[in-house]
Amino acid sequence: MFYFFQPLNHIRRVREWARRHDASVSLDIETFRLRVTRGQQTAQFFPRFAVDTGAGLAYSGYFGERGPFIGWLPYELKRWPIASDKLVFKQYCKQTGLPIPAYWQQGAPQSEHFIVKGQRGSFGQGIRGPFRADHAHALGVVLNDGEYFEQFIKGECVKVWCWNGRPTAMERLSAPFAVGDGRRTLREIVGTVRGSFDTVYDLDVSRDILAWQGFDPDSVVAEGQQVRLDFRYATPFDPTVINNRDVLSQQSDIMRAQLQQIGNSLAQAIPDELRSHTVFTVDAVVDAHDQLWLLEMNSHPMVHPANYAPILDDLFGIA
Structure with missing residues (x-):
């Protein structure tokens, strides 16, 4: 995600647009708010930052003393x-036939x-x-409050930005792996x-997925065998x-058409008063058959520079 954390990657995209359309751009370094003016019209953009809360990363709009910049929203x-x-997302997808x-x-x-996730x-x-169904009882896998079970689909992690x-x-993104x-x-x-x-990694975070493959951190794996270390979008x-990891233009016509249909359908679930001029992301996984499976929607995402x-x-x- 290093690409998102570099303000110049965002500024360059806004500047490119401004130059093409004879607009001006100003940045308030006290608040990191951005203003774009074209003719008599002005649009204001509000910054987003990722902050470590101790329990994990969270989003903030405050330009404080910590946390990387992750884009502007209008x-x-x-x-x-x-x-x-x-779970509300899943119920909506089920009702509308989204995968x-x-x-x-x-x-x-x-x-x-399967895996265990929080709502x-x-x-x-x-x-x-992930866990295997035939091992679940022996491992004592139970749900805590606010959790649910979800089918684990092996594949590539996908994040799609929609405007x-x-x-x-x-x-x-392919899953990180080690080679025996x-x-x-x-x-x-x-x-x-x-x-x-290079850096040194801690395999304690990988114990579940290693066990799912029949290994543990102290296993000696056959030469050339790949062992997955994680399956999430953001991992240690x-x-x-x-570099920019945007591959939307490289997808097949079928995949792009499916993404358009998914984006349109999910946008209809946004309340009328919020729907217009809104950015959201969709997390998904693509399996070995190039089938897309939706996981969740995010209303306050990191902003990809391609959005500006x-x-x-x-x-x-502007048409």
Whole structure:
């Protein structure tokens, strides 16, 4: 996510639009609010920051002494039910026929592989698993208040940004993994620094997914075998990537059409008074058959720089 945390990546996109359309841009360094003016019309943008709360990352609009910048929105804050509660999101998807993994809160496991998630929260906080259904009883996997079971689908993590229901950017990320060498334990492999930009990783966060694959941190894995270390969008194993990871334009026509239909449908769930001029993201997973499965919606996301051109076009009435 390093790309999002660099203000210049955001400023450049706004400046490019302003130059194309003979507009001016000003930035208040006290509040980090941005103003774009074209002719007699002005649009104000409010900053977003990611803040470590101790319990995990959260979003803030306050330009304080800590927390990286994660983009501007043309409004201060919007919230709506299907973006605040994952079970409400799932119920809406089920009613409208949007593809989602199976989920349940009681009874026997409804899928061979599953995870435990909380109804609320972002950045993959509080997720447990994956677990195998035939191991669940032995492991004592039970739900806490506000949690539910969800079918675990092995695949690539997807995050899609939408403006007014229209997809504007997409990331599609493979799961982080380690490669066995037949000699060292997994703990030794991920704890070995190979270069000046490398780091040492802690496998304690990977115990569930290692066990799901039949390993633990002290397992010696066959040479060349890949072992997944996580499955979430944001993980402790993410490399520092300075390049733009937007791959929306590289998707098939079928995938882009599906994303457009999903964006339009989810936008209709936003209350009428909030729907116009709104950014949201959709988290999903793509399986081995290129099938998209929706996981959740976020009403106050990190802003992808690709959003600014369509946002500004709409705000200033440019076709």
